[in-house]
Amino acid sequence: MIRNREFGQVKGERKKLSFFKVFNGADLSSECMRAFPYDLMRSISEKDFSYKMVIRAKWGSSWEVGVSKNSRCYYMEKRGWDKFVSDNALGRDEFTTFTHTGKMCFNVSIFEQNCRELLKPRKPPTMADPIEIKKEEGECSYKDVKKEEETVESSGGVDVGDRKKKAKESKTSKKKAKESKTSEKKKKMKVPEFKITIRKSYLKFLAIPKQFVNDHIPDESKIFTVHHPKGDGSWQVLCLVREARTIFSSGWTKLARDFPLLVGDKCTFKLIDSTEFLLVISKKARKKITKGC
Structure with missing residues (x-):
């Protein structure tokens, strides 16, 4: 009789301590989201608490997460938890199980909204190369925006061409005013x-x-x-x-x-x-x- 290895693994893990979380649109960094089930933590031995929590994915990646306690519950510390959430781009209604394997190590299984298990790391959302962004109708390219920003920054929020033009006009206006004033002065000083x-x-x-x-x-x-x-x-x-x-x-x-x-x-x-x-x-x-x- 041929046995399904994966089925046997799941059956074995059923005997281990585990809990699940659903990553929906709520605040993924909230204390409630980071909290352990009370019964689970009561079942873990005090010896295991001497170790730092490690979350390990099936593709080999792992994350160290500190564990703290308040008057209500045990919870995962924000820094390590946020790293785990961010690296796996969670927050799209994933169903995620955490199975304790001993010494505060937890194997994580991530199931996507389509019920498929995530078996390889998600590529974090990457920004398209700014230089290769094409112009769409009614939009401007990154190059155009960058050039405009640099122009505005170098002129204090004013276009360089306009600033030079205004400076030139101002200089010419001042020169004419000075010449006019000098001319008037000469007229006044000169005896008819x-x-x-x-x-x-x-x-x-x-x-x-x-x-x-x-x-x-x-x-x-x-x-x-x-x-x-x-x-x-x-x-x-x-x-x-x-x-x-x-x-x-x-x-x-x-x-x-x-x-x-x-x-x-x-x-x-x-x-x-x-x-x-x-x-x-x-x-x-x-x-x-x-x-x-």
């Missing part, structure tokens, strides 16, 4: 002026350049004071505003005689106040004219 070379007719009246009139001369006729640059005198001159042109008229001939002004003098009129001019004559031009006479 116009230049005239004296002709013979200018000794009777002086026509003021139209652009200067538009920028600095009021729309009504007024008396202006013209000062000598060395303080040798000042003259009251009427600035006559007309639609066609604006001229120095009344008082101008006296200024031309007293100053004195000569034909060919290069004159610069500086507006030092709203109704005051400083008249400066080029020394080189005056020396040349005097030499020629």
Whole structure:
């Protein structure tokens, strides 16, 4: 008569102490899940308690698990138990038996939900190689995500291109503001002026350049004071505003005689106040004219 070896092994193990656990969606690390049946622990000899618990699988793997006791029960310590659960990827409604073989060694049999016994180790869930992850519709690859993360990290949460663009725009804006401010400052510091070379007719009246009139001369006729640059005198001159042109008229001939002004003098009129001019004559031009006479 042929005997089934596996059947004989099961029949023999029925005489040994054993217990079972079902690994479902509950907390697999809870004290209740790690607890031993009270009657089982009462049946194990005190001599066996001197050994550390070992759980051994049929394919040869084993796990050491510490055993502790509280006022209610004996239980397996969390560290070793979690290692056993994790290495076997338990938690899918497996039916698992633990059979005591002596000296706190337990043979474990794991039955899957389809009632098949697990006879070789489960491969733990492995992550696909990130580099080989393909793009699906509406998703991006690991490379794209990694690149984006590195870009964001290196820029403080802002895209590098945008940051450079903003920095450039900010720099340009600051430069323009500085130039504008400098220009305004120069305008404020610079005294408005116009230049005239004296002709013979200018000794009777002086026509003021139209652009200067538009920028600095009021729309009504007024008396202006013209000062000598060395303080040798000042003259009251009427600035006559007309639609066609604006001229120095009344008082101008006296200024031309007293100053004195000569034909060919290069004159610069500086507006030092709203109704005051400083008249400066080029020394080189005056020396040349005097030499020629």
